[in-house]
Every structure is written in structure tokens, then in C-alpha cells.
Amino acid sequence: MGVTCVCQVPVAEGKSVQQTVDMLHRKLEQLGAVKQGNFCVDCETYHPVGNTSGQPPKFLYVMHNSETPLSCLALFEGGPCLTADGNFDVLMVKLKSHFQNSKGHKVESRGARYQYCDFLVKVGTVTVSSSARGISVEVEYCPCVVPGDCWNLMKEFMQSFLGPSVPELPSVFAAKPEGLYAPVDCSDTMTQYLELFSKLRKQQVVSGSSVR
Amino acid sequence: MSGGPAVRVSIESSCEKQVQEVSLDGMETYVPPLSMSQNLAKLAQRIDFGQGSDSEEEGAEGEPREQEWGKQEPEEDEATVKFQPSLWPWDSVRNNLRSALTEMCVLYDVLSVVKEKKYMALDPVSQDTTAGKTPPVFQLISKRKSLATAAQVLLKGAEKLSKSVAENQENRRQRDFNSELLRLRSQWKLRKVGDKILGDLSYRSAGSLFPHHGTFEVIKNTDIDLDKKIPEDYCPLNVQIPSDLEGSAYIKVSIQKQAPDIGDLGTVNLFRRQPKAKAGTQAWHVKLEAAQNVLLCKEIFAQLSREAVQIKSQIPHIVVKNQIISQPFPGLQLSISLCHSTAGDKKNQRTSPEKPKPDDHLYVLEHNLHQLMREFHKQTLSSVVMPHPASAPFGHKRLRLAGPMAYDKAEIAALQQGEGLLEKIIKQAKHIFLRSRTARTIDSLASRIEDPQIQAHWSNINDVYESSVKVLITSQGYEQICKSIQLQLNIGVEQIRVVHRDGRVITLSHQEQELQDFLLSQMSQHQVHAVQQLAKVMGWHVLSFSNHVGLGSVESIGNASAITVASPNGEYAISVRNGPESGCKVLVQFPRNQCKDLPKSDVIQDNKWNHLRGPYKEVHWSKMEGRNFVYKMELLMAALTPCP
DSSP states (O other), X not given: OOEEEXXXXXXXXXXXXXXXXXXXXXXXXXXXXXXXEEEEEEEEEEEESOOOSSSOOOOEEEEEETTSTTEEEEEETTSOEEEEETHHHHHHHXXXXXXXXXXXXXXXXXXXXXXXXXXXXXXXXXXXXTEEEEEEEEEEETTOOOHHHHHHHHHHHHHHHHTTOOOOSOHHHHHSOSSOOOOSSSHHHHHHHHHHHHHHHHHHHHHHHHHO | OOSSOOOOOOOXXXXXXXXXXXXXXXXXXXXXXXXXXXXXXXXXXXXXXXXXXXXXXXXXXXXXXXXOOTTOOTTSOTTTOOOOSSSSTTHHHHHHHHHHHHHHHHHHHHHHHHHHTSSOOOOOOOOOHHHHOOOHHHHHHHHHHHHHHHHHHHHHHHHHHHHHHHHHHHHHHHHHHHHHHHHHHHHSEEEEETTEEEEEOSSGGGTOOOOOOOEEEEEEOOOSOSSSOOOTTOOSEEEEOOGGGOSEEEEEEEEXXXXXXXXXXXXXXXXXXXXXXXXXXXXXXXXXXXXXXXXXXXXXXXXXXXXXXXXXOSSOOEEETTEEEEOSSTTOEEEEEEEEEOHHHHHHHHHSOOOOOOOOBOHHHHHHHHXXXXXXXXXXXXXXXSSOOTTSOSSOHHHHHTTTTTOOHHHHHHHHOOOOHHHHHHHHHHHHHHHHHHHHHHHHHHHHOOSSEEEEEEOSOOOSSOEEEEEEEEOTTOTTTOOOEEEEEEEOSSOEEEEOTTSOEEEEOSOHHHHHHHHHHHHHHHXXXXXXHHHHHHTOEEEEEESSOOSSSOOSSSOOEEEEEEOTTSSOEEEEEEETTTEEEEEEEEEGGGOSSSOOOSSOOSGGGGGSEEEEEEOOGGGSOSSSHHHHHHHHHHHHSOOO
8 A cells, every 4th residue: 555645536527426526537547557346435424422511523434435344443633543344333223312414414525536557546526425526536556555655656647637726735645744654554545535524524514505 | 387486385294203302403303103002001091990881971081082092903892991972083883882782781681581480481483374375376477477578678688789780881881981981072162062072073163154063962872781891892872863964975186188978977976085084083083083974074165166156257167966067178177076975876986986087086185275265264254353343344353444534446356256165166277287298298398309408496495375486408428508598487387487598488278289389489499509518618719690580481489599619720610500499500611712613703813712612512410420419510511620
């Protein structure tokens, strides 16, 4: 597992989400990337029950990634991150009295997985409670684990199919001191997905009101 | 026995003798003990003989008594002795004597009274006559009764004796059974169910997942006559094994060239001799081991057939009755069959002895199958190794960690990748076949072609999937100078990789022809290399050398190679072309001045042009003297080199 960058791609003017995704697929295929099945990242939100103190509730996010099919990640926003196996979902059911599943807050990103030499590109449609909200693009450069060493290369690669909407160095890496990126688990990737999802969830209200 | 310091306690006998005096230096002088007679005299002095014998009062006696009463002699007159009773040891004697005296006195008085006949008269006492006489009937009855009692006692004794003898016998048998059972218990798993003793011969505790229960029953062998002599091989313990595990079984693995008729399938019935029982092993042990072997063979076969059905291969594996047929290479079939013979079958076989077939059984593969099965057992056993987190799923530890360690797809796939028994054994069979065929190819080439020679050095240490052989191509008598061709053949599962001495790698497929062609082309190249080496030794100059000549007739195998060498003074040149198929062609170029039949050219009139090379002439190579190519070449070179 190498350095991963997750970013949001704005929907092109006058096009639907699906059309924009198709366009991205076409661009990638023109580059020479090979499609390798699908991927799926999902996120469920739990809110704590019985919050006695006056603090704002701290949500718990349980995420799954098809890239690590046997694992399950639990994250607090900006807080600790836990990697566990699939039984964690069962455990959350048992913890009903402490954490309640917020129905309708399920965010998912599904799409195709492309391989282009050393790069893995995943173009996904982000859906919040089964309505498409945006497009996520995950780019992974497999051979390297130090973000600083390969960021420029990744940026250049992303420019080739994303055009001008290339993101900056993800804050996960920027916050870390110089050194090795932790490749053991996919927590950095999932943190980026979580950021993206929260952004899209908040956006939903704005865009929903403006569109309709 | 306390651990304290030892305190010495001295014990000495109490002083029995009287101390006469203690001298100033502490020496004690004792009074010498009295002799018997002195003692008697001393005691006698104390007796008051004046005391009356008839006076009964003892109160008057106030004399102090002595300690040594035991020494008192009993011959003293009882009447004269008057002592205080109860403490005197001779008291009872004295009392008896006294009462006897009283009786005597009374008798004397009675007799004297009777004598007077005034007061008393003696009459005979009348006797009861009826008491003494008993009727004969009673006598008979009592006699019979006593005899019966005596007989009863005797009978009871006899019964007891015979019972104890029988018990002894039974005990011995029982003891033997128990000791045998103990021995059985030390080697096999046993448990008691109801009044039966059941044993377990399955490999379940070793990690087997085969559903066969594999239970045997321990029986006490009682069908033997105690009176007769016990046969030598008698064993009080017998085991009853399930009927489907009886007999002997083995798995036959063989590779055959052509496919037999489909009608022949599934009827493999070859038997081996029963292994002789080792001395000192019990009959039950042999029986159980055989049954366990049958069980393992069945498990292996069941596993193989399950895999054969599940695995999708290009040519599907065929499972018919007790045989699995797979096709590792085209035109070749691997058959794995379970041969199970029971006692009944053996008789049948004996009556119709078949013509002994050549034994194509691959023992190595059979052994490997057993080994693989046990490895598989071990794997299942180690996957449930404790301690194990209560929440985690059962399985391999690394797989269990895959979740928390967030392994990605590739890593998980690498963990789960496990080959089945059948795939492994097919791979091994392929390798074994490829190896033996390679050996055969090399050997047949070596025996067919004498010049150059092929040597094969097989390495002893092999993997189940890979072995290697080193092939040297040399010419007889010139081994030291012609060492150019050294090939390392790495024989794998499907292909042979040839590593040249210079590091080139050529991959050959499993086809026999490929290897043969390759070796032939190498041999042909060897000859040209040999000429090159020889030229160096002989001082000739190499003018040109080519392993793959692009001119001349096209060879069906590989390419022809060629070399041209010039003699040390440059007058002659030898050109050799050697092809794997066309054979060798040797041409000698003569100097121009030696050729008479050359047409005189107008241009090259000058004498210096005589040194130009002339035409080539072919050498009739087969007519050359010499035992092999290099030797012939040496002779030719020597002939063309002018004497100094």
C-alpha cells in the first residue's frame, strides 16, 4: 500500500454525476489504464446515547473499504482511529445503549477501480442515503510510502485526467511530521474519505436547496 | 530425631553389689556376692523355728521381710513356715499345702469316726441301670449322623479345592487380559462405554477431518478350552475392527503411456504381500495398524476424489470406482487408485493367479501422498491452536490478523492460496515423469552417439518439484581442452530450463523432442568449438568462427556452425562446417602455388601473388584415420604443418 490521495471532483457544468464519471472513465482508458473490477467505501454514523455533559456530541464513524475486505475501521472525527476485523459491526449492535446508528446517514462511494502501471485510480460516485451527491477520486501510488517524495509525481498524473481540479497535499499528510507514511493500515485513506464525506454531507443541504 | 545437638546420655547399671568402701582416689570396693549356700544359711538364720505350726494367727509376726524371697528353697517344711501371705511368691503353694493338710485332717477325723462305728456307717451308693444302656436303633442313627457330618465336611473341602484351582486358572487369564489391556491402552485411545471397551483408531486427534468414526472394540478372548494346551499365539485380548477397515490397503500411483479402454477402468486390483509382523508385536497391534492404514488410505483417496471433482482443469479428472485418472501431459495418464484387499478377496486371487504385470507403481508418490495428508492434518490442527480470542473466527492465525492489520486483497489472497492434495501430487508426478524422461533422453543419446560424448551428473539433492542435472559434452581423449559445452538442466514441473556456461538461459517445454534436438545441436556446436580449442593448442590461427552459419543448406534442427583456421605459417587453411543433421564437412585450402590446374590470370602475374590463397578441396572425412573427430582434426593439422 502506497501513498493515497482522495479528492472530490466537481460535476462538470451542465452534466449529471454519471456523465462526469463516464467522462473520467473515458479519459483514464485513453491514458491506458486497465479496469480491474469495482470498489466500495461505506461509512455509517453512530451518535452517542445519554450525552449528559453539555458538550456537542462526538460522532463515531464505522467505515468499510473493499480494498481491505476483512477489516472495519472506527473513527472519531479528528480523533483516534481503530482498525478491527469484521466482528466489530456485531459489537456495535451490542453497544446499542451507548451508540445509536443514525439511519439515513449512510454514505457510500462506489465505482470502478483502474490500474495504470504503478497507480491505482478509483473513481466513485458518492451517495448519501441512495442519492448521488458527488464524485470521489482516489489515486494511489503503490511503490512509495513517503508522501513528500512522490507528491509531485502524483499531482502531475492527476492533472493528466482531472485537469485543473487537482487537490493540494491532503491535510493528513501535511499534519504529519516528515517521515514515513504509515502504510500498515488504511487509516490515512479512510480519514481522507471521511473528510470528503462530511464535506459532501454538509454541502448536500446547500446544493439541495439551491437546485430544487 | 530432631536436628538438635546430640546430648550424650550415659547409662550404667545400678549398683547391685554393696559398696564396702570408697577409697580416697574414688575407687569403690564391693562386697563379694554371697554364694548359694551362704545365702541359704543367711536366710535360715532368720527363720524362727520356735513358732508353733498349728497357730493360725499371723498377726504376731512382725519380722521385717527380706528382699531375696526368690532364693528361698521350697524343701522347708510347710508346717514350720509361717510368713505373711500375699507378697510371698510361694504363697499359693503354701495355701494348697495347707488346704491339703486340712483335708487330710478331716479325712483322718472321718476315718476315726467311721472306725468307731457308733456314729456313722458306710453304705455303697446305688447306680442307675437304665442310663448306661442305649437301644441299638439310636446307636445306628447317631452313627449315621456323625458319618454324614464327616462326609459333608470332606465334600466341602473337596469343593473348595476344585474351586480354588479353577479360580487360579481364571485369575491367570484375567491377569493376562488386564496386562494386555494395559499395553493396548498405552498405545491406543480407549474408552469405556457401558460394558464395552471401545477404542479409536482414527486420525481425528491428529487433525483429520475424515468423517469415518474409526472405532474398534476390545473383546476378551474366551473361546478357548482351558483343559487343552494353550496354543502359542494365543492372546487373551482380541480387537474387533469395523468390517470396512479389514484387510490391507494401499494407494497405487502410476503413470501410464497410453490410455486403457474405458472398460478397464476402476478394476485395479493389485495386491501386495502382507507385511510380516515384527517379532514381539501382538496380533492385535498388527491388526489395528493395518486397519489404521486402511483408514488413512481411504481418507487420502476421499480427499483426492473430492478435489478431482471440484478442481476445474482443462482436461477433467476422471473418478471411477477406486481410481482417479488425470492427464498431466498429452498422451500420458496418471492414475491413482485405492487398492483394498480383504481376506476374502485374497482367496479369490489365489485361485486365479494373474500374469504378473510390470510394477509401475511409483512408491515415491505414494509416500508423498501420505506425507501430504499428514501435513494437511497438521495444518488443521495448528489452525485451532490455543489460546484463541473468543470473538475471532477459527482459522489460520495470520488470516485472523488480516482484519485488525487491514490486509488488502492481494495479501489475503496470498494467505488463502492453498493447493490441494491432488494438485500437488499431479505436479510431483509431472516432475517425476519429466525427470525420468530427461534421463532417458540423455542416456539414449549418449549410447547412440559416440562422438562427442555426453556425460550427465545428476544432483542428489532434489526438491519435490525441481531437480537438476549437469550435462557435459566432451571428446574422448581431449577432455581437458574441449570443455566448452557445460549445460545445467533444471528440470521443473512443466519445463526444463537450460543454463549455459556463459549464463544464457533456454527454456524447453516438456516435449522430449525439444530436449533431444537441443542436445544434438549442442553436440554439433561442440565439434566446432573443439576445433577452435585445438587450433589454439596447435598454434593455428582462427580466421573466422560462427556458431550459427547463415549459408548453406538449412538444417532441420538448430543451425550449422563453422570455423576456419589457418596454419601457423599461413599457407594452409582448414574450414569446418558442422551441422546437427548434415554432419561435418572439412575443406582444406591450399596455397596458390601448389595448384597446377589453376588458370593463369593476366592480372596476377607477379610472383608475390603466389601467396594468395588457392582453391578449397574437400577432405574425405570418413576415410581419415583417427578414432574421433578431434583426433582426426589433430592429425590433419599436423599433416598440414610443415616440419621446422
